[in-house]
Amino acid sequence: MSQFIQKNDQFSIEENAQSKRILNITLSKAVIEQFLQKIKDEGINIQHLEYTPYERQVIAAYLEEIAGHSFGNILRDIVNDRATGGFTIGLEGVSKCTDEYVIFSTAIAHLVGISNFDSMTGKYYARFTVKDTDSSDSYLRQAYRLFTLHTDGTFVSEATDWLLMMKMVEENAKGGESRLLHLDDWEELEKFSANSLGQHKFQYIAPPSKNVQEIVHRQLFFLKNNRPCICFIDQFAYPESIEEAKFLKALSQSMESDKHVIELALPVGSLVVLNNEFWLHGRAPFEKHPELNRELLRQRGRFYH
Numbered sequence: 001m002s003q004f005i006q007k008n009d010q011f012s013i014e015e016n017a018q019s020k021r022i023l024n025i026t027l028s029k030a031v032i033e034q035f036l037q038k039i040k041d042e043g044i045n046i047q048h049l050e051y052t053p054y055e056r057q058v059i060a061a062y063l064e065e066i067a068g069h070s071f072g073n074i075l076r077d078i079v080n081d082r083a084t085g086g087f088t089i090g091l092e093g094v095s096k097c098t099d100e101y102v103i104f105s106t107a108i109a110h111l112v113g114i115s116n117f118d119s120m121t122g123k124y125y126a127r128f129t130v131k132d133t134d135s136s137d138s139y140l141r142q143a144y145r146l147f148t149l150h151t152d153g154t155f156v157s158e159a160t161d162w163l164l165m166m167k168m169v170e171e172n173a174k175g176g177e178s179r180l181l182h183l184d185d186w187e188e189l190e191k192f193s194a195n196s197l198g199q200h201k202f203q204y205i206a207p208p209s210k211n212v213q214e215i216v217h218r219q220l221f222f223l224k225n226n227r228p229c230i231c232f233i234d235q236f237a238y239p240e241s242i243e244e245a246k247f248l249k250a251l252s253q254s255m256e257s258d259k260h261v262i263e264l265a266l267p268v269g270s271l272v273v274l275n276n277e278f279w280l281h282g283r284a285p286f287e288k289h290p291e292l293n294r295e296l297l298r299q300r301g302r303f304y305h
């Protein structure tokens with residue numbers, strides 16, 4: 001059983017029913033109410049958070065003070081823990097206001113670390129909608145297609161240590177769950193990481209919608225604390241030989257077909273935080289519906305040093 005399992009008056013931590021590598025953190029409603037009230041009392045809104053980076057950390061500190069019990073340390077320890085590396089947390093129905101979802105996710109993210117600039121939106125976070133039709137240039141907003149397993153931040157030069165995804169809105173949505181795979185659960189990890197191409201620096205180029213112009217080269221597998229980590233996305237890799245292309249395709253197919261991939265159930269107003277170096281994420285296809293409407297928020301960033 002995970003060392004993080006605990007319960008006090010402010011929050012409880014349990015194993016997720018779908019994966020023992022994900023911990024479900026449940027804040028008491030009183031903690032969430034006090035936190036949202038504090039934000040109101042201080043007059044902090046989303047624009048303050050967008051324009052003044054330190055406000056993001058200030059509200060993280062408010063949440064930590066109200067939750068107590070070294071709450072921030074626990075979040076950081078979980079995301080850094082190789083055996084787990086992920087948690088879910090939510091507003092427990094206390095608020096249905098999406099502005100408050102942004103505020104809450106910002107506090108959680110900034111207990112874990114510092115959010116990176118998201119070039120797609122020009123903010124420290126991105127909200128994006130999946131609907132019945134889409135004319136964009138990547139799988140991000142294409143509802144009826146499998147969004148293959150990947151890590152984030154492949155085509156930017158800064159580090160992307162962690163990733164946060166929050167469910168903001170969900171209407172007429174069947175399917176579309178986040179598909180997740182922990183690297184240590186992948187049965188063919190050794191086969192691919194030990195291959196000489198496993199150490200190769202692959203070339204990544206972002207599509208126009210990401211607003212990132214640089215070409216970066218990133219090593220596919222790398223060691224951290226003596227354990228293999230991965231940096232991979234199929235859509236934006238530009239192999240420089242047929243051998244590289246075949247290797248990446250086989251790797252992607254192996255991950256997609258692994259029986260340890262989970263499709264995470266996540267209610268509206270809840271979020272998941274994952275270590276981006278040893279958790280892969282993607283999305284299951286939705287079932288066709290003309291009124292499909294789902295909005296997610298993402299933040300990704302680096303750890304404090």
Ligand SMILES: [Fe+2]
Nearest residue numbers: 150151152281
């Ligand atoms: Fe992603």
